[in-house]
Amino acid sequence: MEHLIKKKSISYEKAGSHEDNRYEKIHNVVFESSSEASLLVAREIADLIVDKNNRGETCVLGLATGSSPIRVYDELVKMHRENGLSFKNVVSFNLDEYFPMNPESIHSYHHFMNEHLFNHIDIPKENIFIPDGTIAQQDIPAYCQGYEQKIKSFGGIDFQLLGIGRTGHIGFNEPGSHYNSITRSITLDQLTREDASSGFHGIENVPKKAITMGVGTVFSAKRIVLLAWGHKKAEVVKQTIEGEILPQIPATYLQEHLNTTMVLNTEAASMLTRFESPWLVGEVQWSEALMKRAVVWLCRKVDKSILRLTDKDYNEHGLASLITEKGSTYQLNIDMFNKLQHTITGWPGGKPNADDSNRPERKSPEKKRVIIFSPHPDDDVISMGGTFDRLVEQGHEVHIAYQTSGNIAVSNADALKFAEVAMDFLPNCKGVDKLQKATKAIEDQRENEIDPLEVRELKGLIRKRESIAATRYLNVPDEQVHFLNLPFYETGTIKKNPLSQDDIAIVKKLISDIQPHQVYAAGDLADPHGTHKVCLDAVFKAMAELKSQSYMDQCWLWLYRGAWHEWEIHEIDMAVPMSPDQVLRKRKAIFFHQSQKDGVLFQGEDLREFWVRAEERNKETAKHYRDLGLADYAAIEAFKRFDY
Structure with missing residues (x-):
């Protein structure tokens, strides 16, 4: 084998290695x-x-x-x-x-x-x-x-x-x-x-x-x-x-x-x-995406909205070539303002009988079949609860696909609480022996022990019933809620198995059964658990394998981000605004996931509760749009279209 990454004096051309960049002090x-x-x-x-x-x-x-x-x-x-x-x-x-x-x-x-x-x-x-x-x-x-x-x-x-x-x-x-x-x-x-x-x-x-x-x-x-x-x-x-x-x-x-x-x-x-501002490093080829990035960056740098940017702003911040490219500051500002304005829509499934040439989604078909893939049993409402609500309200056939059981994120205390309620209510029921076995396993559990199957099943059912409560609140029929329980997740530990063909086959079957016009999936690749990444890969691979099917020609894939991160403004292809009432509805939908509230097991480094993270992130996105001189909304959920 030959060395592919060796010394500081050697760059690897296929990767983005810049030896002459004056800003960078480490190869x-x-x-x-x-x-x-x-x-x-x-x-x-x-x-x-x-x-x-x-x-x-x-x-x-x-x-x-x-x-x-x-x-x-x-x-x-x-x-x-x-x-x-x-x-x-x-x-x-x-x-x-x-x-x-x-x-x-x-x-x-x-x-x-x-x-x-x-x-x-x-x-x-x-x-x-x-x-x-x-x-x-x-x-x-x-x-x-x-x-x-x-x-x-x-x-x-x-x-x-x-x-x-x-x-x-x-x-x-x-x-x-x-x-x-x-x-x-x-x-x-x-x-x-x-x-x-x-x-x-x-x-x-x-x-x-x-x-x-x-x-x-x-x-x-x-x-x-x-x-x-x-x-x-x-x-x-x-x-x-x-x-x-x-x-x-x-x-x-x-x-x-x-x-x-x-x-x-x-x-x-x-x-x-x-990467963040390549125009400061050297000459660039101005693509539309790079122009959008540059204008948003400049607005933040000089604390101005898009339409207030001047020749001086561009010239003093290394963007003179962008003005040359577009001919005038006025025309550039108008073009970028319109492109960002066109990402905003209150019709995430497309607006019927409207000119859709500048809208993020198609107007046809008027009523779409939609699948929202949720890696854990609460990512749907945490990440896109407002859009979810809007799609249902506007008459689309919305299916929710919970990709994993989420069972390891339920505490033993919550599991005991639910089991004991069931045993008290139905002391002579057929399943009481199983519940007793689960509670004893929890009480006797030692450090480093994996939850036995009956405990994992109990915890998975808690997450399932919380999810159904939330989807019912958002008016989704129970038959349109799917629990995939992808096998890669079911290890009982934080470490999961690699994605397998069995996982992909489950996702493929759901897509082929529903034949959706829209698919929403979690594009948060930096999820602390790694589960989001594997779940997204399952969707990518399933859709790639189904691509030859005629119905896939009409299927668009939209990526949302989870509770930890949001798309940058220049990356957003669809921005769905929420009114104050919709923000409250989203919050209530999240609250149905009681086992994930007040002391969630996998909090990550952010100690805020998930609903607080989600609201503050959505409000921050709305503020970014407002600061750019666009419409003033209470909150915005953001999506990026992905060409699979």
């Missing part, structure tokens, strides 16, 4: 797909292992945990199984571990590494080194010195794999870490603990300390590759690559490492200057 490559990027990183690691083995040398790897490197480890396991890649000459040192932490816990990084890599390859167990989260507090300094000496005894780290936290931490080197720091105990930042809270079923269960390699330890590696995926990493990626070196953002120290590459997907790289 980086950008890929459309994190899967493609992970494969290339895995190949570089494999090349190094093989090269070292051929020379009779040990290959010393520094390894990271978290969601970012999982696909890299999957690819290395695949290379071991299918191509005979051997790890017998590999010694590995992990970056960090929570403290205190039992290595047998499902939350430990020992468990993570075994599950994702070590249990599936032939690395000698004695060659695996992971910080010990069980040592006595007083022994930590000596233990950390020993960890440093062990790394040095193998000649140092040849290749260090890193992720990056939103605080800018690498390993668990939190803000304030010194560039000469070595392996040590550290107190975790609140934001870091919030980011980890979903895996621990609540921030109160996340350890407050960790043992981590220091910045200096990481810096001594001969080669460093840092992975970052998703929009939530975009801000810290920009600070790391383009900002000053600051101890408050430890990752910025990597600017001084001579052989570091940051490997990014497009969302993580989206705030880099060459």
Whole structure:
């Protein structure tokens, strides 16, 4: 195998690597797909292992945990199984571990590494080194010195794999870490603990300390590759690559490492200057999409609406060529105002008997068949409850497809409450034995145990009945509500199975049965659980396989975003405004999902309740439109059309 990502002096042309960009201080490559990027990183690691083995040398790897490197480890396991890649000459040192932490816990990084890599390859167990989260507090300094000496005894780290936290931490080197720091105990930042809270079923269960390699330890590696995926990493990626070196953002120290590459997907790289405002970097080819992005960017920069922008505004902010392209500021402003205005519609299914040449949706057929795919049993109302309500109100045949059961997001306390109500109400019913078995399993459950089948079934039924209550409130007939229970999800754990043909077949059957004119799906690829991504892939693959069917010629795919993120204004193809009354109806629909309110298990880093996040996001979108000089609405839900 040949190296595909090597040194700072080498760029990878297929990816977005710009060596001459004056804003960027760390070599980086950008890929459309994190899967493609992970494969290339895995190949570089494999090349190094093989090269070292051929020379009779040990290959010393520094390894990271978290969601970012999982696909890299999957690819290395695949290379071991299918191509005979051997790890017998590999010694590995992990970056960090929570403290205190039992290595047998499902939350430990020992468990993570075994599950994702070590249990599936032939690395000698004695060659695996992971910080010990069980040592006595007083022994930590000596233990950390020993960890440093062990790394040095193998000649140092040849290749260090890193992720990056939103605080800018690498390993668990939190803000304030010194560039000469070595392996040590550290107190975790609140934001870091919030980011980890979903895996621990609540921030109160996340350890407050960790043992981590220091910045200096990481810096001594001969080669460093840092992975970052998703929009939530975009801000810290920009600070790391383009900002000053600051101890408050430890990752910025990597600017001084001579052989570091940051490997990014497009969302993580989206705030880099060459993507956010490429006209500041060099000459650009002005497409319509780029014009829209530039005008929205300029409005925010100078705090003006579109129609108030002047020649001076454009000239002083690097956009003189855009005026040349369009002929005049007046014409450009009018054109961009109209394009954004035309995204707004109160008729998400198309307005009957209207000129639809400048509308986001077609007027025909007047009554459309619609499928709203919801990854979890509440994403439909959280993400597009107002549009959902409008489609039903305007007479379209709306089907809701809940792709997963959502059972792992129900707490044991809620499950017990519902089970005990049922047993009290019907003490002699046929299913009481099953309920008793489920409640006993919950009461006897120990840490690290997966919910048994009857508990998962109970929790899934809670989510199902909450969903039906919400869809009934929005006047959808029960027969138009579909619970797909895609198999990939049903593991009982946070980690899910890969998408399979069985999952795709279920989605295909629903689409072929209904033959929709519109499909709505969650396009939130940075969902903390990863479930949104797999569910979207199932829709993409199903629609691609059905594309040859004649009815698919009339089927448009609209992507909405979930509770964590919204489309940027320049990305929006359809903006559906909501009145204050509709905002309240959406809120009430969300409230029917009682198990996900007041202490939801997978809150993520945002501690607001889902209905609050949704309302504030919709109000913010409306404000952005208002600030651009467009109509003033209480709230707006946004969608992007996708050509599958």
